[in-house]
Amino acid sequence: MLEFAGFLPILLLVGMAAIQLGLIGYGINQAGSAARAAARAASQGDDGGAAGTAAVSGWLSPNVSAAEGADVTTATVTLQVPAVIPLLPSVTVQREATMPTDD
Template identity: 45%
Template structure:
């Protein structure tokens, strides 16, 4: 079995710089985490808006067919998401406004995502 030749001694300056990259990485890690969480929060805002739009369209369709608007709105969104729908209009068209609370990931209380949909009443 051959043994490895001994390492030459590092010059004093290079010896002090060892581990510098690890320390710089640890300093930058919180910035990376904040940027990542902000991206996830932005995705949650977009998802809430998409769910509100889906619920509004489903509710408007149900209202145009004289069906239960609340049940249609609730069944149109993913489980675990609370949606509230309000109906307005009359005559030949009906408008349903759906409101979904935006999930809190990084910032507290971003409010609600609200979308509306209008459909003609089926006679």
């Protein structure tokens, strides 16, 4: 019983680190999907920012920018993944996608 009580904080820290890594992976996936959706919408003349924001879970609060060019449209999504482990900062995730502009 004493050994388990001494080892419990380490187990909790390892578990929280695994959850944090999972959240970061989820944030990377969400940012990539949002960048593709924003670039696709902006390349077709629609509002890329709205499309990118709609493609992300609301609790991640993304910052979406989509710039339509003559040949290609590039969208960039930046979001903050909150920290699960106390005293650690949140993680900033940024993804970019490029699509050909429809004429």
